[in-house]
Amino acid sequence: MTTESIIACAGLRFAYGTAEVIHGIDLTVGRGDLFALLGTNGAGKTTALELLLGERRAGGGTIRVLGRDPWLARRAVAGEVGVVPQEGGCAPDLTVRETVRLWLRLRGRRDVAGPAAALIDELRLTDRATRRVRQLSGGERRRLDLAVALCGDPPLLILDEPTSGLDPQSRLHTWQVLRERSRRGTTILFSTHYLEEAEELADRVAIMDAGRLALCATVDEVRRSGSLTEVFHRIAGTEVTL
Numbered sequence: 001m002t003t004e005s006i007i008a009c010a011g012l013r014f015a016y017g018t019a020e021v022i023h024g025i026d027l028t029v030g031r032g033d034l035f036a037l038l039g040t041n042g043a044g045k046t047t048a049l050e051l052l053l054g055e056r057r058a059g060g061g062t063i064r065v066l067g068r069d070p071w072l073a074r075r076a077v078a079g080e081v082g083v084v085p086q087e088g089g090c091a092p093d094l095t096v097r098e099t100v101r102l103w104l105r106l107r108g109r110r111d112v113a114g115p116a117a118a119l120i121d122e123l124r125l126t127d128r129a130t131r132r133v134r135q136l137s138g139g140e141r142r143r144l145d146l147a148v149a150l151c152g153d154p155p156l157l158i159l160d161e162p163t164s165g166l167d168p169q170s171r172l173h174t175w176q177v178l179r180e181r182s183r184r185g186t187t188i189l190f191s192t193h194y195l196e197e198a199e200e201l202a203d204r205v206a207i208m209d210a211g212r213l214a215l216c217a218t219v220d221e222v223r224r225s226g227s228l229t230e231v232f233h234r235i236a237g238t239e240v241t242l
């Protein structure tokens with residue numbers, strides 16, 4: 001990890017109508033970080049990730065993603081960020097192979113057959129390659145969502161609960177895929193409800209609580225004051241200083 005920031009937010013605020021749900025977040029993700037965003041249901045993780053992707057307009061503060069304001073430069077940011085949305089989003093009538101080839105083309109690749117086969121294999125979907133998305137299981141669909149995010153080898157991945165619905169073996173395999181991307185220099189920000197996933201996979205973690213960042217630290221710093229599980233439960237809405 002270097003100190004160069006790939007994501008930088010300062011004083012970030014956001015409201016749905018009159019209900020403010022993000023209350024002034026400062027967050028920096030450095031190049032090469034493998035960064036986990038944790039928090040209880042409704043803490044604001046998905047909203048924060050959507051703000052980073054320029055899908056929503058901040059009500060205050062500043063955001064820079066790869067040096068740009070994502071609201072003003074949404075298309076440019078979208079071209080450089082691989083995304084797993086919370087709900088997925090692959091077209092139900094395309095096959096796995098068609099989906100990955102389409103996304104590789106959208107990411108500017110011309111020769112897509114080989115790279116598509118490699119990505120499908122990497123996510124262990126080869127025996128599902130000719131199946132339509134609507135015929136996949138929830139876990140298979142989630143793995144396809146990640147394959148799509150990896151199309152074109154973007155420098156930044158923003159993944160909203162990328163392992164939700166995966167069986168333990170698939171989850172471990174997904175960790176391997178993400179670790180390998182991180183080792184090759186990809187910056188990864190992911191949200192998760194699995195504390196052991198954050199502890200095992202990430203090198204930095206942030207815990208959101210009711211629209212605020214209650215903690216932002218390296219996993220090693222967290223371990224010095226107990227396990228991540230202990231720290232997470234201790235926070236319970238109050239700020240923790242490590």
Ligand SMILES: Nc1ncnc2c1ncn2[C@@H]1O[C@H](COP(=O)(O)OP(=O)(O)OP(=O)(O)O)[C@@H](O)[C@H]1O
Binds near residue numbers: 042044
């Ligand atoms: N489209 C919306 N309109 C109004 N309020 C919303 C909308 N989406 C989310 N909220 C509210 O904003 C708050 C933050 O929601 P968000 O989905 O960002 O939380 P989260 O941390 O991702 O939760 P979860 O872990 O359940 O996915 C919640 O109180 C939620 O009810």
